[in-house]
Amino acid sequence: MSHADEVLDSNPSTHPTLDDVIQARAQGTSRREVLKGSVGFMALSFLGGGAATLLTACGGGTTEETPGTPSSPAPVRPAALGFTAVAKSLADAVSVPAGYSVQVVHRLGDPLAASLPAYSNLGTDAAAGFAYRVGDHHDGMHYFGLDASGKADASASTRALLAVNHEAITPSFLHPAGQTIVGGVRTVPEEVLREFYAHGVSISEIQKGAGGWALKQDSAFNRRVHTLTDMVLSGPASGTSYLVTRYSPNGTRTRGTVNNCANGYTPWGTYLTCEENWGGYFRRVTATDNANRSAKELTALARYGVAGAGRELWGTVTPDTPDDLYGRWVAEVKGASASEDYRNVANTYGWVVEIDPYDPGSTPRKRTALGRFAHEGAWIGKVETGKPLTFYMGCDSRNEYIYKFVSTALWDPADATGGLAAGDKYMDHGRLYVAKFNADGTGTWLELAFGVGNVSASTPAYAFADQADVLIHARLAADAQGATKMDRPEWGAVDPVTGAVYMTLTNNSGSLRSLAATDAANPRHYNDPRTTGAAQRGNPNGHVIRWMETGATSFQWDIFLFGSRAGSDPASVNLSGLTADNDFSSPDGLWFSRATNICWIQTDDGAYTDVTNCMLLAALPGTVGDGSAVTITNTDAGGATKAVPTRVGAQPGTRLRRFLVGPPQCELTGLAESPDGKTLFVNIQHPGEDTPLADLGNPSAWPSHWPDGGTARPRSATLAITRNDGGPIGL
């Protein structure tokens, strides 16, 4: 059973994209003109790279963004990358450039409490102990510095709390012989309990000593947040009827978090973990439950993909416990009212969740003002005293949207140590918007508020009742406002040098991504043939879009990078001119170092895996608009063509370089650094995840034994990467 790149697609809305406009403009655009445009943009790219006002940084940029400290030097971009590109690889290993070293900081199962034994990695470790072990599928991550006395210190580079998301599990390696399922039912509660704990977030103390970075097993800060952790539902939807469950009859709390994908962090020292493709975990047998639901509820449940047996069949365990350990995963009408069952439980998932890593006893808060969707992550734009805070967010499913939340409260540096109370101030009150990308390179933020635009009690597809309804069903509100469907928004990042916002659009193919579905912001439809010749049509390699805000609700955008195999058609596929040193597919993780201002890009790929495992690349971007307007001519399987005008950023040349390649079937994800820029932390998620259950008894057949080698089961893990001469990473 493979969970690779799990995605729930449930956007059937047919509101017009910009397709008609583009088609009209594209009439008569010849292939010759397209090629001419491409050559022009290639010439411009050289100017773009050279004209950018770049100064040598070498660690001289700002460290952690410390709001309200005017003495911080203005961030600058390094003049060049300082390492030799790593070759593409299919090896069961982590490859880094010469002069760099890699160390494993923690792996699935490593103990986070003094009394726990080392992980057997045979699937036999007691489930209860898993509440204090590192979880599976390491994902988004952040470094929270600690000073010598154990206080928060944003400049501490040798002691920290590492907050790591544990998005999902590789079931075949988590138990003795995979999941025990009899007739569609989980029959071993011990296995299910182990899975409950293996998801969520770990907070662990790490320290740097003579031997490098080490996990502090007995730290009082060590903590697991998982699917059993009590959570507060905060913000405008809290306490509304939509969130009433048997667990919380007044709709103010829920239990657990799941599918914690990417992340974010706040200027007040808290961690944001984001609930991504959570809809599939709930069991809802439509054949019986649909009859008990209103038409409005059915629309909402379908739009969020809450239907089916449940991804891990957690709701099938019987008998249940008095506190509904298993029944809380059954999103069906069972009782006489919502406070007697879990019909609304799915409404308590799909949020940005705030955790205070420095306070192990604190209760995480789900921030409902930021909307409910398949949250990849939440990234705050430039922090300025006296101005609102802006959170950028993507909804990772095919044809979903990009959102932003703007706080009502204006930033006050006195809140920098405010913890969750500061979260209440900045994240519970504000405005939610969704992005519309126009063909002319401009964009508009459309507000999602009850009574604004097409969002009201008379919205045809879904009659909204109030603002809580809008936030809980943000996807439906975004449909109504005419947002632009994107090629799967993954990570975002804000460039400290220019203030531009970058977001990866990992890939999009299949029946939902036809030639007709292309538009200016999602402009390619092509075939990326595997070495076997198997066709992969649509946008299998993905791209990275970026924009600069030009007003409160307007922006200017272009496409920073297009994923591609080197050697693909430069006019319709390899528009960024990628070479053997930097070609990649399916960008996902994205992050700017605050020490070096390097942009780091990670891949989560299934398209180019005939040639290489997933990878990490370093980039030195220019500015939005440093390339040119280009018209791409797309061709589908039947030979039909469509010309799509778009905005292509300057080609990166040597300013984009492959830094690391991971082991087979892994995803590179999670990015954090020590504030001195001398340690880069990244995660290797699910190496060998597609190992067939039938091969479990034959380790020599497994694609990966990373990181332990020999005949060991592969494990997700966090890496610390350092330079042998102690210098900053990447320069």
Ligand code: FEO
């Ligand atoms: Fe969990 Fe969007 O990847």
Ligand code: CA
């Ligand atoms: Ca993954």
Ligand code: CA
């Ligand atoms: Ca992905």
Ligand code: CA
């Ligand atoms: Ca991801």
